[in-house]
Amino acid sequence: MDKFNTLKGIAAPLPIVNIDTDMIIPKQFLKTIKRTGLGVSLFYEMRYDNDGKLIKDFVLNTSPYDQSKILVAGDNFGCGSSREHAPWSLKDFGIKCVLSTSFADIFYNNCFQNGILPIVVTPEQLDQLMTAASNQTEFHIDLPEQTIKAGNHSFNFEIEEFRKERLLQGLDDIGITLGYQDKISNYEDEKQNQKPWLFKDK
Amino acid sequence: MSNNGPKTLFDKIWSDHLVGQRDDGTSLLYIDRHLVHEVTSPQAFEGLKLSNRKVRRPEATFATADHNVPTINRENISDEQSRIQVETLAKNTKEHNIEYFELTDRRQGIVHIIGPEQGITQPGMTMVCGDSHTSTHGAFGALAFGIGTSEVEHVLATQTIVQKPAKNMRIAVNGKLPFGVTSKDLILYIIGQIGTAGGNGHVIEYAGTSLKPLSMESRMTICNMSIEAGARAGLIAPDQITFDYIKGRPYAPSKDHWEKAIDYWSSLPSDQDAFYDNELIINSDEIDPMVTWGTSPEDVVAVSGFVPDPSSGKTENKQKSIQRSLDYMGLKSGTKITDIKLDKIFIGSCTNGRIEDLRNVASIVKDKKISSHISGMIVPGSGLVKKQAEEEGLSKIFIDAGFEWRDAGCSMCLGMNPDQLKPGERCASTSNRNFEGRQGRGGRTHLMSPELAAASAIKGNISDIRDFI
Numbered sequence: 227m228d229k230f231n232t233l234k235g236i237a238a239p240l241p242i243v244n245i246d247t248d249m250i251i252p253k254q255f256l257k258t259i260k261r262t263g264l265g266v267s268l269f270y271e272m273r274y275d276n277d278g279k280l281i282k283d284f285v286l287n288t289s290p291y292d293q294s295k296i297l298v299a300g301d302n303f304g305c306g307s308s309r310e311h312a313p314w315s316l317k318d319f320g321i322k323c324v325l326s327t328s329f330a331d332i333f334y335n336n337c338f339q340n341g342i343l344p345i346v347v348t349p350e351q352l353d354q355l356m357t358a359a360s361n362q363t364e365f366h367i368d369l370p371e372q373t374i375k376a377g378n379h380s381f382n383f384e385i386e387e388f389r390k391e392r393l394l395q396g397l398d399d400i401g402i403t404l405g406y407q408d409k410i411s412n413y414e415d416e417k418q419n420q421k422p423w424l425f426k427d428k
Numbered sequence: 429m430s431n432n433g434p435k436t437l438f439d440k441i442w443s444d445h446l447v448g449q450r451d452d453g454t455s456l457l458y459i460d461r462h463l464v465h466e467v468t469s470p471q472a473f474e475g476l477k478l479s480n481r482k483v484r485r486p487e488a489t490f491a492t493a494d495h496n497v498p499t500i501n502r503e504n505i506s507d508e509q510s511r512i513q514v515e516t517l518a519k520n521t522k523e524h525n526i527e528y529f530e531l532t533d534r535r536q537g538i539v540h541i542i543g544p545e546q547g548i549t550q551p552g553m554t555m556v557c558g559d560s561h562t563s564t565h566g567a568f569g570a571l572a573f574g575i576g577t578s579e580v581e582h583v584l585a586t587q588t589i590v591q592k593p594a595k596n597m598r599i600a601v602n603g604k605l606p607f608g609v610t611s612k613d614l615i616l617y618i619i620g621q622i623g624t625a626g627g628n629g630h631v632i633e634y635a636g637t638s639l640k641p642l643s644m645e646s647r648m649t650i651c652n653m654s655i656e657a658g659a660r661a662g663l664i665a666p667d668q669i670t671f672d673y674i675k676g677r678p679y680a681p682s683k684d685h686w687e688k689a690i691d692y693w694s695s696l697p698s699d700q701d702a703f704y705d706n707e708l709i710i711n712s713d714e715i716d717p718m719v720t721w722g723t724s725p726e727d728v729v730a731v732s733g734f735v736p737d738p739s740s741g742k743t744e745n746k747q748k749s750i751q752r753s754l755d756y757m758g759l760k761s762g763t764k765i766t767d768i769k770l771d772k773i774f775i776g777s778c779t780n781g782r783i784e785d786l787r788n789v790a791s792i793v794k795d796k797k798i799s800s801h802i803s804g805m806i807v808p809g810s811g812l813v814k815k816q817a818e819e820e821g822l823s824k825i826f827i828d829a830g831f832e833w834r835d836a837g838c839s840m841c842l843g844m845n846p847d848q849l850k851p852g853e854r855c856a857s858t859s860n861r862n863f864e865g866r867q868g869r870g871g872r873t874h875l876m877s878p879e880l881a882a883a884s885a886i887k888g889n890i891s892d893i894r895d896f897i
Contacts, residue, residue, distance in 0.1 A: 248865060252865055257512075257513055259474070261577075271869060276870075302624060307842075310468070310577040313576075386454065407586075422685055423686075424553070
C-alpha cells in the first residue's frame with residue numbers, strides 16, 4: 227500500500243452533505259474486476275451530462291481543481307454502499323485526503339486500506355476550510371504532526387495510533403494478521419469445543 | 429465496555445470473538461461466516477493470488493451471484509462485463525473450494541435472503557460480506573456488517589478482521605404497531621428521527637414490545653436498513669421465534685448440537701442494566717405508514733403528509749439539501765404525498781423480497797389490476813422464495829394483476845443489471861436507497877413498504893394503505 231506522510235496542494239470544495247458512494251462512483255462502474263482505472267468515472271453523474279460530455283462548472287472539471295489531491299466535503303461523506311470502488315476512484319483521480327465533519331464507517335475504513343487519509347474536522351473548521359478551498363489557498367496536511375494548514379488557518383486533527391502507523395509505513399493488514407496465525411488457530415480449537423456446531427469442517 | 433459488569437448483546441458477541449486486542453482497543457475479531465458475491469470479490473481473490481495466499485476456511489464461506497444478474501432470460505448474460513464477473517466468481521469459488529449457489533441452482537438469490545433461508549445465519553455469530561446490507565442478519569442476534577473488498581481479502585486469508593469496538597445504541601419501540609404500519613414503516617420512521625448519520629460508530633440494538641411478536645422476515649427488514657441510519661450493524665435479541673425459524677434448515681446446527689446451541693443462544697440477550705451510549709424510546713402510536721419524498725432515506729414523511737418546504741430545514745446546509753432533493757425529485761413543496769403520480773413499481777430487494785412480503789402484496793392486489801399507466805415488477809429474493817410463491821399461487825395473482833414476475837436477484841434496487849429507471853421516471857420501491865441515480869440516472873425513487881407499493885400500483889398514485897382496505 228502507498229505510504230502517506232505529508233501532502234501539499236489546493237483542495238476542491240464540495241459543500242454537499244450526505245455524499246453517498248453511489249454519487250462517488252455509480253453502479254455501472256462496479257462491473258470491473260480491477261481496482262484501477264476508475265478515476266475518469268469519479269462523481270460521474272455530476273461530472274458528465276447525458277451525452278457523456280464534461281459539465282463545465284462542476285468543481286473537479288475546472289482548473290486548478292482538476293488537479294486536486296484534497297477534497298473538502300459536507301457532513302457524512304461516503305454513506306451508503308460498502309463499495310471500495312469509491313476510494314479506488316478517488317485515489318485513481320489523485321485524491322489522497324478528504325476533509326469532512328464526519329464519514330460513514332465503512333467508507334472511512336476503506337480509505338485506510340488504500341492509503342487515503344480521511345480527516346474529521348469540526349463544523350467551524352469545515353466552514354473555514356471550505357472558504358479556503360474556494361479561494362484556491364494551498365493546503366498543507368502533515369500526518370506525523372497531525373496538522374492541517376491552509377493560509378492563516380492551522381488545526382490539529384485526531385487519528386488512531388494504529389491507523390496512523392499503517393499509513394505512515396504503508397503496511398499491509400493481511401501481512402500483519404498472518405503473524406498471528408497461532409493465536410487464530412488456538413482460538414478456533416477453543417471455540418470448537420464450546421460451539422461445535424460452527425465447525426463442521428474442522 | 430466492562431469485562432465483568434452487565435453486558436449488551438453486542439458486548440457478548442464481541443468478547444466471544446476476540447482473538448487479540450491492542451492497547452488502543454484495536455482488535456482482531458474472529459469471523460464465523462463470510463458471504464461473497466460477484467461484484468465486491470474479484471479484486472480480493474486476485475489479491476490472494478498475487479500474494480500466493482490461500483482461503484483459510486473455505487467451509488465458513490458461501491458465495492452467490494446476485495447484484496448484476498438479469499432477472500429474465502438469464503441463460504446467457506448479454507452484458508459482457510456482468511458475464512465476466514459472474515464467471516470470475518464461479519472460477520474463484522471452484523479454485524478455492526467455496527460453496528457457490530450458481531444461477532441455475534434454486535438456492536441462488538440475494539446473499540442476505542439466502543443466508544437466513546439456508547440456516548447459515550445463526551445467533552451469536554460474527555458474519556461479514558462485501559455489502560453494506562449485511563446488517564440484515566442482525567435480526568438473528570448475529571453481529572453482521574458490511575466490509576470493503578480489501579477486508580474481504582483479509583477475511584478470506586485470515587478468517588478475522590481488524591476492528592475497534594462500536595458504541596452501543598438501544599432503540600426501544602413499545603406498543604402494538606397501529607393498523608397499516610409495518611416493520612418497514614418502523615425503520616423508515618427511525619431513520620427519519622435519527623438521520624442517516626445518527627448511527628455512525630454505533631451498533632443499534634432494537635428492542636421493546638413492538639418487536640416481540642414480529643416474524644423473522646419483519647425483523648430482517650428493520651436490521652437491513654440499520655446502515656441507512658449510519659450504523660454498520662443492527663441487532664435484535666434471539667428468542668423462540670428465532671430458534672423456530674432456524675430449526676431444520678440445511679445449515680442449522682445438527683440434532684446432536686441443537687440443545688447446546690439453544691443454551692448458548694439463550695445466554696445472548698443483553699443483561700439488565702447493561703450500558704448503552706445512546707438510547708431512544710419510541711411509542712408505536714407515533715408511527716404512520718411512511719414514504720420517502722427526497723434523495724436520502726432520512727427524507728421521510730407520513731403517507732398522509734405533504735412534501736416539505738426547504739425552510740423547514742434546521743440549518744442552512746439542510747435547507748440547501750432539501751432544495752436539491754426537491755429539484756432532483758421534480759416535486760413542489762406542499763404537494764400532498766398521495767397526489768404524487770407514479771410510473772413504476774418495484775417490489776423486491778434484500779429489504780422486502782421475502783415470502784411474507786410477497787404474501788402481503790398478493791393479499792392487496794388479488795383480483796385487481798394495476799393502474800393502466802403503471803409498469804410493475806416483482807422480483808423474489810431467492811429461487812426458493814420464487815418456488816414457494818408459485819406453489820402458493822401468489823405468482824398467478826401478480827401476473828393476473830399485471831405485474832411482471834421475475835427471477836431472483838438485486839435487480840432494480842441498484843440497477844446494475846438491465847432493470848433500471850429511465851430519466852424522470854418515478855418509482856414506488858420496496859428497496860432501501862433513494863439516492864440520486866440509484867435506480868437509474870435521473871430516476872426518482874420513493875421508498876415504502878410492500879403493502880403501500882401494492883396499493884399504489886392499483887391506484888397509480890402513492891396511496892395510503894389505510895384508505896385502501
